[in-house]
Amino acid sequence: MNKLISIMVSLLAILFFAISCDDMNDIQKEYAEKGEQVYLGKVDSLQSFPGFERTKIVWYIGSDPKIEQTIIYWNMRKDSVVKDFVRTTSGIQKDSIVIENLPEGSMSFEFRNINSKGQTSLYSSLTATMWGKDFAEGLNAREIESRNFDYEQSRYELNLSLTSKGDSVVYSQIVYTDSKGTERTIRIERETNKIELSDFTDGMEFRFRTVFFPPQGIDTVYNEYAVYKAPTAVFEKGTKLSLLGNIQSNYFQRDGKYLYEWNKGGDLIIYALQEDGSFAYTEKYEGIVPRNVYRDFFFYDDDKFIAISTDHKVTMHKITNGKLVSVGNVLGTGFNMSKFLPAKGFFYSVGDYTLKTWFAKNDATWASSNGLTVATNFRYDPCVLFNFKYLIGIDAKGYLHSIPISTTGRLGNEDAIGSGWNRFVKIVSVGEKLLGLDNNGDFYEFDFDATNSYWVLDK
Template identity: 60%
Template sequence: MKKMNKLLTLMVTLLAILIVGISCDSINDIQSEFAGMEEKAYLGKVDSLKVQPGFGRAKITWYIGTDPKIEQTVIYWNMRRDSIVKDFVRTTPGIQKDSIIIENLTESSILYEFRNKNSKGESSLYSSITVTAWGENFASNLFERKLTMREYDFALSQYKLGLSPAITGDSVVYSQINYKDKDGVNKTVKIERNTDIIELANFPDGAEFQFRNVFFLPQGLDTVYGNYQTFKAPTAKFENGKKLSLKGNISSRYFERDGDKLYEWNADGDVIVYALNEDGSFSQSETYLSLVPRSNYREFFFYNDDKFICVNTGNLVSMHRIVDGRLVTVKTPSGAETFGSSFNMIKFIPAKGFFYSIAPTTGDLRTWFANNDATWGSSNGTTVTKGFFYDPVILFNYQYLVCVDQDGYLWSIPITTSGTFGSKNKIGTGWSKFVKIINVGNKILGLDANGDFYEFDFNVTDNYWILD
């Protein structure tokens, strides 16, 4: 056993000597390879790079250390295929700031690399920074002020505009409007941050104006100008409508279906259907006697698909179909005949897939989303706006609320499929002569106190409707 241990010890010792020998040979080889080379000396590198983005350009700043041998800074980009040389002139023996503005940049991010050099061929290690320049897309994504109201007054040749309020941190310096007045004079109006209402004087009907926001971001280099948006005042249209032979009744409720049928729900509970003819006239096509008794229901309107909504005298909501001349209830999945309660609102405005309600006293306008199986969708009863005291009011082509105020002015308000509002626009005057207005397709019917219908081929955006 002792002989075996001595042999093992001898073998381990020989192996260690062999490894040490090989290692020494490798080190000697490496030393021999670099023995004739001089030690590499680097210049001080560019330090503390910072960028200030600008519109189509950027300013880059950095610091040069105390190395006295630095003569220039070379700036590379495009995989070092392109470069700019910035001469360095030392004005202080300590750390010195330097900068450059790079022009004609696209709206993108580019990697720039910096390296100090001198005439002796000496250079520093690289420093790098990613530079982003601003462009039109950047400006369009900034939080901006928007027009919330456009109120054109034909009699005064005045365009009154409302703007959303400026908020802290939005970077809007001011807003700007350009237009040409009735005398052909170009006008530029600067709207300060604290101004929410502006009046454009001597403004011709049918004329355009351009609106934009101007921004300055604290971290930026330039003032950023948003793109101009073009708006047009409505063109005055003097028209009282075409009188129809169809007689109306101010005690009846009227609503449309699918843009080509006019429904009348009269005081006797009868439902009368009129078809819209190609010449713009209406002819009676169906009559359902006592279909929706007024003793049981206080509201009835077409809703969606083949469904109608009723609100009974107890303020309960139900959904119905008309089948073989009968009013058939669409029951809920649980078998209930009603699916809403406490609907004591003074007015309902039908849309497609939802309807509005107007509350008494407060004028709260709310949205209600009913499914075709007599159940409710989500976000029901959301208040869209308060103080909505307009009468009459309709939804035109399921896109605009068209309504009349107490002074007879006609207004339009664009809506989304979720029932939210866009900017309010004044589009007419003299509409208090009608006690009801009804939308059928692209037409509006005005019903006066005498029961006479007047028909308008209507346009919400282009005209200012002036009635005698």
Template identity: 25%
Template structure:
């Protein structure tokens, strides 16, 4: 009985072994007796955004048998073949996919070798494509309202813009020169100022700003339309012979023989000018220019013997009116034309004046009125703070020049 049981067990084991041997190679029937080969994968797959297109970039597989790649999108409905131009992982392969919609896409990149074997493929998701919707949101870069431009002696002008938006790529500025030719200059993204050579005063200046939607984008998007700057007219010196002092209630009087008319006598290099009496700040004084004008800029010379000190003005406001001021000295009828702060080039403490400071001050400091201010005949200064210490209770200056628009 025991012998029969052992024989039965032996026969069963032989049957199992035979069955295993029969199925072990059955998979070869499905592979035509060939092994599966997977070409190497692309690495570091990335994209760079564009205008209804995108650029895909990857580092190639070192597999020398890879012949090309297939890029698929829209769930495989669309595809593009890309030649494997290199097998060096240190190189890059790129392809621009055109004719896309403003949408977020997913792409699959599959490698093919010379035998037709395919890699498992890599997906690149959240690829954003930009277009008209993004463009409609763009705004042109803002200009410096309080200091739009500087006029150079040769007739050129320098425009001043506000700091750029992070993704601003530059601003295109179109203007007319003195030969009536249209010219275009570019305000670079990382600068605030741009030169307009041979500018024709009184002509239109229009501009539009370009942006990149993402860092590394392959296309620049410009705002849909140009904006126009306020008209820029040539500046000419206002006729000082027409200036007359006015003495309104609340205004400060003169002292030490330094009368107000010395402020516009044309002498800027002598230590003499207008000096007020003592009074707590703010201090005010008024001038009748003798003619109505739209002011563009002003040049002020400090008292030489006290540069950036004592009663020389540090912060002040200028108001204007085109109608005779009321006899009560009320400020309600006056329009603020500009608020200004004097600049000390060296930035050193009070009492220290460098050669740079002296050269700058002795040339007269320029202050530019904002664009769009009204035409005025009467101007009123309000001195808010002197360069001197807290005990200073007076104002002084040697000379002032006012410039107006020439139309």
């Protein structure tokens, strides 16, 4: 029995070896008939250079003489382009292509060399970047910091922000149509910070953009045009009010409904704004804010007032039963600035041509970040906040300026919005009204617009 089992195992082993040899012979025969697979030299040393909605790709091809074309794939191999390869040297040779009409962002590209015999190389790949509108808008474009429109001279003076090292700015561009209907294009070099648009009439528009050439790129990049409009000229001298003013009094508003007068005798007189634009006497507190104690006084918020004492201390008050009552302790000392302007939740100080912000709470305590300088060379006098949204000021030549402000007191871009305003020694804002007080003590009222009108005072 043992002998029989040994014979059967031997027969099975011989049969398995025979079958294995037949399979191996078949495989060897298949590969022998097929021949050895030959690969072309692959694309090497890939580099990409971004452009606007396109990219330039550079690569090197080795000395393989059988390469005839390079196929470039992208978009998951759904898109491709074939680049013919023309050999000009027997060694390593540089080649390149610019691929157009690509989406902004990054994309993967694959490269494969081929020839007419069906031979191919292995794949090479790289990721390339394309620029677009979002990229252009994110660059550090120049801004127009102030616009001074001169109606009488038909010109618009513009001050631009400074360029900085590494910002890629090449130049800026302004396009406008003059009064004769001729379109003008002005190129502003990066070293130029001031430009004048001549033959520019009121109500006209101009377009402004910045041109960049970012490093390692192949294209200049333009941000979108920003459109600016000059204000429309308004000719008037204002409506003279029956309200008698006094150049020695201080005037301020409350809630856009009341005009307060703090006169030389320390009296506080209240006038209510009527629907017809006139002001009606409402109430008077005699000697409530003595001038020998306080040198400035204005309404602040809620029912609170801010006072600056003659020894330069800041205090908060409210009026209770006809008396001025202190709220909390002294807020601060050393406030020897020449002027103070109340805003919403803060007030400005003006001193040595410097504008600063001060944030006081209604419990007579300071908020954080006080004394922040928001402007230097501030030379507007008189000045006032209009509707708590715009800082309105008159310069030494009588031009009226408007500067938007943020909720934190930051200043926006400045515009010249009027001329002839040096006829007024004080300006006061009450709601949508702007009042001008002249040397004769006469008030003139304007239904005011701080953005779209250029106020030419008709003397």
